[in-house]
Amino acid sequence: MRVPARKTVGLLAVCAALSSGAVSYAARAEEVTAETEYTEKLPVMGAHWTLVATDNNAYTLYDGDKGKILGTVPADFEANLAVSSDRHTYYVATTMWTRGDHGDREDFLQAYDARTLDLTKEIAIPARALSVFKQQSLGLSNDGHWAYVFDMTPTTRVSVVDLHSGKVATDIDIPGCALEFPWAKGGFSSLCGDGSLTNVAYDGGTPKITHSHPFFDANEAPVFEQSPSDTKNGIAYFITYDGKVFETKLGPDAQPAASWGLTEAAGMKPAGRGVQEMTWRPGGSEPFAFNAAQHRLYVLMHVGNYWTHKDPAKQVWVFDTQAHKLVNRIDLPEVARAISVSQDASPQIYAVSGSNHDAGKLIVVDTVTGKVLHSLEAGARPMSVVAGM
Amino acid sequence: MTSRSVFDQFSERVTRGLARFSSRRSVLGAMGTAAVAQAFPLLPVARAAETSLTEFELKAQTKDPLRCDYWRHCAIDGVLCGCCGGGIHSCPPGSQPSPVSWIGTCRNPDDGKSYVIAYRDCCGRTTCQAPESCDCNTADRELPIYRPQNSNDIIWCFGTASQRYHCSTAALIGSAD
Numbered sequence: 001m002r003v004p005a006r007k008t009v010g011l012l013a014v015c016a017a018l019s020s021g022a023v024s025y026a027a028r029a030e031e032v033t034a035e036t037e038y039t040e041k042l043p044v045m046g047a048h049w050t051l052v053a054t055d056n057n058a059y060t061l062y063d064g065d066k067g068k069i070l071g072t073v074p075a076d077f078e079a080n081l082a083v084s085s086d087r088h089t090y091y092v093a094t095t096m097w098t099r100g101d102h103g104d105r106e107d108f109l110q111a112y113d114a115r116t117l118d119l120t121k122e123i124a125i126p127a128r129a130l131s132v133f134k135q136q137s138l139g140l141s142n143d144g145h146w147a148y149v150f151d152m153t154p155t156t157r158v159s160v161v162d163l164h165s166g167k168v169a170t171d172i173d174i175p176g177c178a179l180e181f182p183w184a185k186g187g188f189s190s191l192c193g194d195g196s197l198t199n200v201a202y203d204g205g206t207p208k209i210t211h212s213h214p215f216f217d218a219n220e221a222p223v224f225e226q227s228p229s230d231t232k233n234g235i236a237y238f239i240t241y242d243g244k245v246f247e248t249k250l251g252p253d254a255q256p257a258a259s260w261g262l263t264e265a266a267g268m269k270p271a272g273r274g275v276q277e278m279t280w281r282p283g284g285s286e287p288f289a290f291n292a293a294q295h296r297l298y299v300l301m302h303v304g305n306y307w308t309h310k311d312p313a314k315q316v317w318v319f320d321t322q323a324h325k326l327v328n329r330i331d332l333p334e335v336a337r338a339i340s341v342s343q344d345a346s347p348q349i350y351a352v353s354g355s356n357h358d359a360g361k362l363i364v365v366d367t368v369t370g371k372v373l374h375s376l377e378a379g380a381r382p383m384s385v386v387a388g389m
Numbered sequence: 390m391t392s393r394s395v396f397d398q399f400s401e402r403v404t405r406g407l408a409r410f411s412s413r414r415s416v417l418g419a420m421g422t423a424a425v426a427q428a429f430p431l432l433p434v435a436r437a438a439e440t441s442l443t444e445f446e447l448k449a450q451t452k453d454p455l456r457c458d459y460w461r462h463c464a465i466d467g468v469l470c471g472c473c474g475g476g477i478h479s480c481p482p483g484s485q486p487s488p489v490s491w492i493g494t495c496r497n498p499d500d501g502k503s504y505v506i507a508y509r510d511c512c513g514r515t516t517c518q519a520p521e522s523c524d525c526n527t528a529d530r531e532l533p534i535y536r537p538q539n540s541n542d543i544i545w546c547f548g549t550a551s552q553r554y555h556c557s558t559a560a561l562i563g564s565a566d
Contacts, residue, residue: 077553078544101515101553130544130552131534132466154489154537154547178535193535218536225533225542275443305444310528356526357468 042070042115045087047344050386052352053081053133055359055379059092061117064348064364067374071117074110078130080138082147083387085232088114091163093128093138093149109147109161123166126151126159129178132285133383134225136179139188142232146202148180148188158188160202172207174198179225183250184234191225191238193218201252208252215256216240220273224282224309228290228297231389237290237297237321241309243271243282245297247321262299265319266326273306283311285382286338291347292388295321298341298349298367301329312337312355318367330370332363338382340389341367348373352380443529446496457525459559461506464493464531466541467557470511472523478560480511485549486558487512491541494530494565503565512546514555 048064051073059073059081075081079094090112098104107128111121129137129152137150146169147161155173158180162169177192186203195214200207216223216238223238223246230237238246238256243263246256263271263280271279280301282288287300302313312335318328336351337360347367353375354360362378365371449460454477455469456462461477462469474481490509497504532539546552 095552097551097553101513102551105552129534130546130554131540132542134534134542152534152537152543154543156535176535178533178537191533191535218532222533222536225535274441276441307443307445307529307531310526310531356521356524358521358524 039116040071042117045083045114045387047387048342048348050340050342050350050362050384051081051083051090052350052362052378052385053079053381053383055381059090059385060378062350062362062364062376062378064342064350064373067364067376073112073117074119078133080133080135081385082135082138082140083114083385083389084140084144085142085388086144087387089120090114090117091138091140091147093125093147095128095130109149111163121166123161123168125149125161125168126157126171127153128159129156133381134179135286135383135385135389136181136225136227139180139182139231141182141186142184148182150179152178156190158190158200169204170202170207172200172202172209174200181227181229181236181250182231182234184232187250187252189236189248189250189254191223191227197248197254199250199252199254210252212254212256215246216244224287226286226288228288229389230290230292232292237288239282239288239299241281241306242273245319245321245324260324262301262317262319262326265324266317275306277305278303280317281306281308281311283309284313284337284339285310286340286352286384287313289339289341289349290321290389291341291343293343293345294347296327296341296347297321298339300336300339300351302335310337316349316351316365328367328370330365330367332365333372333375334361334363336360336363338384340384340386342386343388350384350386352378352382352384357381442496445527445529446498449496449498451497451499454559455523457522457527460497461493461495461504461559461561462525463495463506463527463529464491464539464541465508465525465527465557465559466531467508467510467525467554468517468519469523469525470517470556470558472519473511473517473556475511475556475558478509478558480558481514481517481556483514484511484555485513485551486510487545488548490545490560491543492538493541493559504561505563505565507560507562508541508545509558509560510545511555511558512549513551513553516554517556519556 051059054060061070109123139148149159151157177190180188187201197212234250244259248256284300289298297319300313316330338352349365351363359379364374490507
């Protein structure tokens with residue numbers, strides 16, 4: 001095709017413009033370094049970090065100071081998570097079916113590296129108990145040797161997993177009893193339906209089982225399943241629906257000390273069991289937390305009648321467990337159903353807002369100033385875990 | 390599975406026993422202690438004769454079973470199957486009723502009498518996504534997991550094809566007075 005001279009000039013102009021554009025792109029390309037994709041790593045677990053059960057079938061790791069997500073640990077149906085005492089490993093006890101809602105059921109204890117969040121070990125375990133989140137369904141020994149997984153089929157057992165060999169070491173029947181509260185070393189105790197404890201001494205070899213005397217009325221004033229522990233020292237604080245605290249050094253001869261009352265520690269009369277007796281009561285899905293270094297017990301407290309042990313609360317009461325005294329009352333910006341508390345000298349409360357089963361916020365509160373540091377749309381379920389619990 | 394059939398039998402025994410003897414609390418208490426002391430130390434019979442009413446009982450209604458304050462829901466924890474294509478004692482299509490359950494004792498405000506309610510879960514499908522008003526968590530005389538027959542935190546899908554929780558029902562199984 002013959003190109004008219006006028007058009008030829010025009011084309012040349014376009015070519016020149018294009019080539020000068022290409023030059024300028026090339027020049028810019030020399031100035032910019034192409035980004036490479038990589039995966040973040042985490043430092044050692046911070047004192048103010050918490051893992052919160054979240055909507056997406058996971059535990060979401062938060063930095064409580066910054067109010068930011070640091071990473072995600074996968075966890076399926078009603079999974080429990082525990083942090084190793086050296087903070088190097090997150091253990092998740094979880095349950096899956098090969099085809100989602102059907103197929104073969106598989107139960108695992110999974111180990112995640114706390115710095116890379118890589119799955120490092122996956123240990124098949126017997127069918128664990130499936131219930132609303134309970135920290136007391138999964139425990140670890142302080143020496144890092146054993147994991148205790150509560151099973152219910154519906155007979156009750158605890159599977160003891162050898163974390164060194166990566167195998168289930170033994171299954172221990174705990175008939176009429178449930179959950180596990182690890183000792184400082186070499187065993188765990190379970191709460192029983194007759195108001196006693198079953199104590200299981202096990203450090204390899206043959207388990208030795210003993211029973212405490214009954215110390216609470218399981219029908220009328222049962223001990224909360226979510227009763228907190230000082231895991232390092234193997235001391236449990238068994239708390240009844242009517243607010244009595246039984247401090248118990250766990251071991252083969254575990255025997256609870258004389259009880260003290262939450263409301264009495266606040267200078268009030270004892271909380272009774274009246275169904276029309278409005279008073280301050282503990283309640284929620286995870287209503288208790290304990291800071292061992294400061295001997296402080298944190299309790300979600302609400303005003304209600306008896307049998308409101310699942311009600312959420314807008315206040316956290318802080319008790320000195322040595323003096324048996326209320327030392328602080330911390331207001332929350334909205335009702336919460338679960339709390340945990342960091343284990344350092346400037347503790348933060350991690351509260352999950354809301355009631356029933358809806359997704360809640362993660363509310364971070366400074367216990368020293370009482371200030372709300374963060375209120376985060378977290379899709380949170382009523383369970384948060386910190387290191388050293 | 391052996392454990393399944395054993396538990397089925399146990400469940401049937403408990404349920405039939407409750408229906409037959411539920412007016413005789415002392416007999417039940419003794420039976421519970423003697424017969425199943427290890428697994429389930431006491432049978433879940435209500436303190437139906439209590440003179441004062443719980444907060445739930447004071448507010449309970451008998452007209453709308455799709456609300457948490459319906460009288461049978463005094464100790465339910467979960468999504469109401471009636472909101473999910475099922476009913477007060479039926480499972481939504483595709484899901485399976487659990488053969489065992491936890492037990493509550495609820496007062497019907499119309500006749501002032503108490504009844505034993507079996508809260509059976511419907512299983513084998515992922516959790517029903519019903520409105521929040523259908524998601525209930527009441528706790529009259531609800532006990533911890535070491536008293537499993539009275540504990541509503543447990544996923545009761547034992548003995549079903551899959552233990553996936555879908556929703557909860559509230560079947561009437563007998564008088565508690």
